[in-house]
Amino acid sequence: MEALNDFLARRGIYTLVMILFFLGVYGMVLSKNYMKKLMSMNVMQVAVIFFFLCFAQKEGATVPILVPGNVNPADYINPLPHALMLTAIVVSMGTTGVALALLMRIKGFYGSVEERDVLRRASK
Amino acid sequence: MNISVHAPVFIVLLPLTASLLCLFCSRINRCLGIRLMQLGIFGSLLSSLYTTAEVLRHGGATQHYWMGNWQPPIGIEFSLDPLNCAVVCTITFIALLVSFYSESFLTEEDWLHSGGYYTLYGLLVVGLCGMVITGDIFNMYVYLEVMSLSGYGLIAMGGKKSMLAAFRYLLVGTIAASLYLLGVGYVYTMTGSLNMADIAVRIQPFTHTPLFAFAVACFLVAFGIKMALFPLHGWQPDAYTYSHPGAAGLIAGCMSKVPAYAMLRFFFFMFGVHNVVMSNLMNVLGLMGIAGILIGSFMALAQYDFRRMLAYSSVAQLGYIAIGMAMGNMYGYIGAVLHIINHAFMKCCLFLVIGGITYRFGEVNLYRLGGLNKKMTVSTVAVCFAVLSMVGIPPTCGFFSKWYLMLGAYEGQQYIYIAVLVVSSLLNAIYYFRIIEQMFVQREASLTEIHSPHTKFGLPMSMVLPIGVTGLGILVLGIYSMDIVTKVIQIGLPEVLLR
Secondary structure (H helix, E strand, C coil), rough: HHHHHHHHHHHHHHHHHHHHHHHHHHHHHHHCCCHHHHHHHHHHHHHHEEEEEEHHHCCCCCCCCCCCHHHHHHHECCCHHHHHHHHHHHHHHHHHHHHHHHHHHHHHHHHCEEEEHHHHHCCC | CCCHHHHHHHHHHHHHHHHHHHHHHHHHHHHHHHHHHHHHHHHHHHHHHHHHHHHCCCCCCEEEEHHCCCCCCCCCCEEEEEHHHHHHHHHHHHHHHHHHHHHHHHHHHHHHHHHHHHHHHHHHHHHHHHHHCCHHHHHHHHHHHHHHHHHHHHCEEEEEEHHHHHHHHHHHHHHHHHHHHHHHHHHHHHCCEEHHHHHHHHHHHHHHHHHHHHHHHHHHHHEEEEEEEHHCCHHHHHHHHHHCCCCCCHHHHHHHEEEEEEHHHHHHHCCCCCHHHHHHHHHHHHHHHHHHHHHHHHHHHCEEEHHHHHCCCCCCHHHHHHHHHHCCCHHHHHHHHHHHHHHHHHHHHHHHHHHHHHHHHCCCCHHHCCHHHHHHHHHHHHHHHHHHHHCCCCCCHHHHHHHHHHHHHHCCCHHHHHHHHHHHHHHHHHHHHHHHHHHHHHHCCCCCCCCCCCCCCCCCCHHHHHHHHHHHHHHHHHHHHHHHHHHHHHHHCCCCHCC
């Protein structure tokens, strides 16, 4: 019990993030529908964003805002990963937008976003 | 206030500005947008040449450009040394040629189509150049995504099957980008820094930890996917085959070389090659390279679509770069760098020619190109140079990169690489010489002309010139390869190889 507690406290969140990441990859590989593949891709991207946010945390630290008395780096959490992830979120939104546009064209051209139908029509 | 100190940032700033304005200018006049974009890329070429001259004038010392004058490790910097100067000059030169080349494909399109094409094209150039000259690993992620997203767009513009190819590439490319971001996260937790030069110093105490191994593995897979290294190349043949014929030269020529360059930068300049993790990783990379060379060559043998054959040949050629890195010594490194530059020219030339054939005849089957030497003289001569270079016949540049790779393999006593290089050269000869045979020996195939030529070269001048220049470039790079090695690459060797 002690060991489990210790594990969950130290590694629990990272384990969950890793499961989420590979869940996304699994979905991208195995789902038969392009829309579902796209959604799994978003799950994978969110896992990476969570990973950055997790390692920015510190125990007993506060928000990184300049107020009197909040000058010691140990007292506030690291703001840089959050700033990086703002960029990554924008990028993932852009990727999703491009992917949705492509899906609309695929739907218009092949009449379906099911992998089976699309491949059958593409091979004709 | 001297404007020339800002030359490094103009390499990305000029095409970026031009591509943002391109669509509006195209609305006013279709030609204005195209010219604006070409002007932007030309400016980018000039600034990269100026920067290269500046770096060489300082004896190869790294030149730094600090964004907004924030000093690293806090600020983002562009750091230019002889290695990335050589690569960025290659990219901007090819980009300029291909931007003239693709005009002819867009003459019948409306303003939205041509403006959109050139906007994406400019953003692709921004991404490629930015990835090469940046000195910050998160900044590199942003440029990687700029490159990838505009690349997806250009591939999707190719026609019928291209949407599917682009969508698949998008899925796989996003896995690569996510893994790269994970790797950045691990490096950041170890070192607390995102600046490459800073990381190179701070990461040394961690080089035996599992965390370091995991980060390096993430980077290997991420760049491996982007550069289409053998088991990770599944997206590449479709993407190259169905991409827009105008942009295929840049996509095939540069889009896979830049991740290869980034891998070189990470492994040799940041992580070092003399620790346990990296030497194991080099073995993996070497195996991937060998498998890629052999399987890529055999797959290329089996193709009858010219473009798909070139795509599989790219898998094999990227394997050369991989084994050059895997040797981990000076000659292997020089061979890898030289092959990045040379292969960009060779593959660009071949894709420009097949684009020209598609433009005039709408034909991509390589067994239906008989008697083409009479119809398209310049193009077939350029193909000859490119093919000889691919096989590795001396005055052309392909020979010299293979020569350095062999020297590296000999010095490291990894004789398996020499055997693979010889076998793959023979395979290259088999599948490339049949093109020459078709074009020069076979009797004339009955081809229907879609666009009949108005010039005596068989293609519009804006297409003949880039083809001729890349064909000549292969020869020139070969003749001056000694100068490139001693005056540019050797003065910018990474520190790990000098010990």
